[in-house]
Amino acid sequence: MTPPMNATQPYPNPMLAYPPPPVYPAGSYGYQPPFPASPTRLVPGPGLIAAVLGVGLSAAGLLGVPWAAGVTFIDLFKANKDKPQPSDATAAFLHNFVSGGGYGIAVISTMLALLWCCGVIGRRLTRPYNMAGAGAPRLMRTRVIISSFQALFLATQSYGVWKLFGGHVDSVKAGPWLLIGGAALLFVASLIGPMVKRTAPPRY
Numbered sequence: 001m002t003p004p005m006n007a008t009q010p011y012p013n014p015m016l017a018y019p020p021p022p023v024y025p026a027g028s029y030g031y032q033p034p035f036p037a038s039p040t041r042l043v044p045g046p047g048l049i050a051a052v053l054g055v056g057l058s059a060a061g062l063l064g065v066p067w068a069a070g071v072t073f074i075d076l077f078k079a080n081k082d083k084p085q086p087s088d089a090t091a092a093f094l095h096n097f098v099s100g101g102g103y104g105i106a107v108i109s110t111m112l113a114l115l116w117c118c119g120v121i122g123r124r125l126t127r128p129y130n131m132a133g134a135g136a137p138r139l140m141r142t143r144v145i146i147s148s149f150q151a152l153f154l155a156t157q158s159y160g161v162w163k164l165f166g167g168h169v170d171s172v173k174a175g176p177w178l179l180i181g182g183a184a185l186l187f188v189a190s191l192i193g194p195m196v197k198r199t200a201p202p203r204y
Contacts, residue, residue: 042119
């Protein structure tokens, strides 16, 4: 017969009857590593539409549409590519602009806008991304940097057209306007950039 429990005898703790939960090392069976609650990735959005339109306008302005009466940018390139570099700063800028600089700026601006709007640039920034996490300011910083470069390209091409025609915009044909319009669209596309799409969390 069990003797009665007196007041001085402690009561048994029921939690001691259960063993502690097992601890699984990383990579072992039963271990689930932490993952973001809402993974994200960059996908093309409206910015890509503006970028494609900008590329089309820039290509038309540089490859076939006249800049003056019967003169295209290709004609300017052929006439100046073999000439020596002028000593004057403004003349040297115009020489570099029509002898290949205009093409180079357009190619760099096009590739930068397309890669950014397609989500190729900045793809790694979305791995820790959430709306209040570390990825958001880094993605915004990338947007500002790329848009700043596009604004510089737009200003350079506009200045080149202005100096090339001596400020007489009444004699400018459609080619330069298409080039400037395309550069402006690439700048807008870089401001818009790619879209951040949330995906389902991974299953383990």
